[in-house]
Amino acid sequence: MPAIRIENWERFLVSILGPSSPFGQHDFIIRRIHSLVGLVPIGAYLIFHLATNAAIIDGVAAYQHRADQIHRLGPTTIFVLEWLFIFLPILFHGMIGMLIVARGERNVANYPYGGNVRYTLQRWTGAIAFVFILWHVFHMHGWIRAEWWISGVASRFGGHRFDPENAYSAAEAIRASWLIIVLYAIGVLASVYHLANGIWTMGITWGVWTSPHAQQWAKIPCLTFGLLLGFLGLGSLYAMVAAEPPQTLVAPDTANIPPAIHASPRS
Amino acid sequence: MSNTRHPHPNGEPRASQSDGRPGRNFNVVVLRQDGPGRPSYWERHIVEYEQDMNCISVLQKIAANARTADGRKVAPVAWDCNCLEEVCGACTMVINGRVRQACTALVDRLLQDNPEQIELRPMRKFPVIRDLMVDRSRMFNTLKKLKAWVPVDSYLDMGPGPRQSQENQQMAYVLSKCMSCGCCLEACPQYLKIELERKEGETEEEFHARERELHDRAFIGAMGIAAVDLFNTNPVGRMTATERLDALVAEGGIQICGNAQNCVKVCPKEIPLTTSIARAGRAATVHMLKRWFDR
Numbered sequence: 113m114p115a116i117r118i119e120n121w122e123r124f125l126v127s128i129l130g131p132s133s134p135f136g137q138h139d140f141i142i143r144r145i146h147s148l149v150g151l152v153p154i155g156a157y158l159i160f161h162l163a164t165n166a167a168i169i170d171g172v173a174a175y176q177h178r179a180d181q182i183h184r185l186g187p188t189t190i191f192v193l194e195w196l197f198i199f200l201p202i203l204f205h206g207m208i209g210m211l212i213v214a215r216g217e218r219n220v221a222n223y224p225y226g227g228n229v230r231y232t233l234q235r236w237t238g239a240i241a242f243v244f245i246l247w248h249v250f251h252m253h254g255w256i257r258a259e260w261w262i263s264g265v266a267s268r269f270g271g272h273r274f275d276p277e278n279a280y281s282a283a284e285a286i287r288a289s290w291l292i293i294v295l296y297a298i299g300v301l302a303s304v305y306h307l308a309n310g311i312w313t314m315g316i317t318w319g320v321w322t323s324p325h326a327q328q329w330a331k332i333p334c335l336t337f338g339l340l341l342g343f344l345g346l347g348s349l350y351a352m353v354a355a356e357p358p359q360t361l362v363a364p365d366t367a368n369i370p371p372a373i374h375a376s377p378r379s
Numbered sequence: 380m381s382n383t384r385h386p387h388p389n390g391e392p393r394a395s396q397s398d399g400r401p402g403r404n405f406n407v408v409v410l411r412q413d414g415p416g417r418p419s420y421w422e423r424h425i426v427e428y429e430q431d432m433n434c435i436s437v438l439q440k441i442a443a444n445a446r447t448a449d450g451r452k453v454a455p456v457a458w459d460c461n462c463l464e465e466v467c468g469a470c471t472m473v474i475n476g477r478v479r480q481a482c483t484a485l486v487d488r489l490l491q492d493n494p495e496q497i498e499l500r501p502m503r504k505f506p507v508i509r510d511l512m513v514d515r516s517r518m519f520n521t522l523k524k525l526k527a528w529v530p531v532d533s534y535l536d537m538g539p540g541p542r543q544s545q546e547n548q549q550m551a552y553v554l555s556k557c558m559s560c561g562c563c564l565e566a567c568p569q570y571l572k573i574e575l576e577r578k579e580g581e582t583e584e585e586f587h588a589r590e591r592e593l594h595d596r597a598f599i600g601a602m603g604i605a606a607v608d609l610f611n612t613n614p615v616g617r618m619t620a621t622e623r624l625d626a627l628v629a630e631g632g633i634q635i636c637g638n639a640q641n642c643v644k645v646c647p648k649e650i651p652l653t654t655s656i657a658r659a660g661r662a663a664t665v666h667m668l669k670r671w672f673d674r
C-alpha cells in the first residue's frame with residue numbers, strides 16, 4: 113500500500129529535518145523569496161531564453177545573429193549576468209524547492225481533485241526541471257568557463273557543446289541522439305508547466321487573486337501563457353533538429369574565389 | 380503505517396451477501412490500535428444491514444457484538460461522537476479513504492459506491508489514542524498560538540461594539556461555522572503528522588509543554604489560516620490583528636500552504652478556505668512589507 117510508504121518516509125523526514133519547516137524562523141521570508149525568484153529573474157529568463165532560441169525557426173543565420181548580439185556583451189559581463197541572474201537564482205530556487213517537495217506528501221489517490229493534481233505536478237515538474245537544468249547548463253555551457261575544467265572535465269563528459277561563435281553547435285548537440293531530443297522536450301515542458309502553474313499559485317500566495325471566481329478566471333491567462341510558451345519551446349526544439357548546417361562551414365567561400373588567384377601563392 | 384501487522388484480512392470469512400439490500404449483511408474493516416504508539420492492525424466485522432444506517436450506528440453494532448468476522452471475541456472498537464448531526468466534528472475519521480464525519484456517512488451510499496465493504500480508519504494526521512479516536516489537541520494549540528478569539532475581557536462596560544457591515548457579517552458567519560473537525564488538515568498534503576512519545580521519567584506537564592512547543596512550530600493548516608481571517612475582519616478582533624499576523628507568518632505559518640486546495644474540497648462546512656488563504660496571503664504580504672519598512 114502506498115500509504116504505508118508515505119508515512120514511513122514522513123516519519124524519516126521529520127526525524128532528520130525536525131517537525132516543521134527546514135528553514136526555521138526564516139521560513140516565511142525564505143519561501144516568499146523562493147516564490148519571487150521563480151518569477152523574476154528565473155521565469156523572465158525562461159521566456160527570454162525560449163524566445164531567443166526561437167530564432168532558429170528563422171534559420172541558422174538568424175540564430176547565429178542572435179547569439180552574436182548576446183555575446184557582444186563580452187565574457188566578463190556575461191559571466192556576471194549569468195551567475196547573478198540565472199545560475200544562482202536557479203540553484204537557490206531549486207534547492208529550496210527540493211526541501212519543499214520533501215516536506216509534503218502526495219495524496220492524489222485519495223483526493224483526486226484538479227487542484228491536488230496540479231499541486232502534485234508542480235512538485236514533479238519542479239524536480240524534473242531542476243535536474244534537467246543542472247544537466248542542460250552542463251551540456252551546452254559547461255557551468256565553469258575555466259580552460260582546465262572545459263578540456264579536462266566538461267568536454268570529456270559530453271558537456272560544453274555550445275560554441276557561441278558557431279551557434280549551430282547547439283543544434284548538433286541536441287540531435288546527437290533521440291534520447292537527448294526527448295530529454296529536451298521533457299525538460300522544456302516541465303519548466304513551462306512549472307512556470308505557468310507557479311504564476312497561478314503565486315497569485316494566491318501573494319494575495320493577487322483571492323475570490324474563487326478570480327482564481328478561476330486567472331487560470332485562463334496562465335493556461336494561455338503556458339500553451340504559447342510550450343509551443344514556442346517545442347517549435348524551437350523541432351527547428352533545432354531540422355536545422356540545415358550553415359553553408360560557410362561546409363564550403364568556406366572558395367567557390368567565389370577565382371581559381372587563378374587562389375592557386376597563385378602555391379605555384 | 381509502518382506498524383500495520385497485516386493489510387486487509389483477505390483470508391478471513393466475508394459476509395455472504397454484501398449488496399446492502401435489507402436483511403443482508405455487509406463487511407466493515409476497521410484499522411485498530413490498542414493504544415498510543417502501539418502497532419495498528421486491520422480487523423473485519425460483519426454487520427447486519429438495517430435501513431438508514433450511518434457509520435455511527437455501524438460502530439454501535441460492532442461494539443454490541445464485539446466479535447470479528449471469524450467469530451473471535453474482541454474488545455469493542457472505540458470511537459468518538461457527540462452531536463450526531465455534523466456540527467461537533469468529534470466523529471471525524473477516514474471512511475473508504477476519504478476523511479469525513481461518521482455520523483453523516485450513510486451506509487446506503489457507501490455500499491452503493493463499494494458494495495464489498497466499508498473501510499474505517501483513524502485520521503492519519505493526528506496521534507491515535509485508541510482505534511478510531513485521535514488526539515486533536517494540536518488544533519487547539521494552533522488556535523491559541525493564533526490568538527483566535529476576540530479580546531473583550533474587562534470589568535468595565537465598554538459600551539456597544541463597533542458596527543459591522545452586512546457584507547462583513549455574512550463573510551464572518553460562513554467562517555465561524557468551523558467545527559475544528561480537522562478534515563482540511565487530514566486532506567492537506569502540506570500538513571504532516573506530529574506524534575511524540577513520552578520520555579521516561581517525564582511528567583504529564585513536561586510532556587505537554589514539549590508537545591506544545593512542537594505544535595507551535597508546525598503548520599497551522601487551513602483551519603488556522605481561516606481563523607486569522609475571521610478574527611482579523613471582526614471590528615473588535617482587528618484591534619489585535621498585528622499579533623495574529625505575526626503568528627501567521629511565524630514558523631509553521633501560512634507560507635507552508637502549497638495551494639493544493641484539497642482543504643476547501645473536503646470541508647464539511649463548505650468554508651471558503653482557499654479564499655481565506657489568499658486573503659490572509661495578501662495580508663501577510665502587506666504585513667511583511669510594513670515590518671521591513673517600519674523597522
Ligand code: SF4
Binds near residue numbers: 556646647650
Ligand atoms: S475549516 Fe472545515 S474542515 Fe477545517 S476544521 Fe473547520 S470545519 Fe473542519
Ligand code: SF4
Binds near residue numbers: 563567569636
Ligand atoms: S490549499 Fe494549502 S492548506 Fe489547503 S490543502 Fe492545499 S496546501 Fe493545505
Ligand code: FES
Binds near residue numbers: 459466469
Ligand atoms: S458526532 Fe458531531 S459531527 Fe459527527
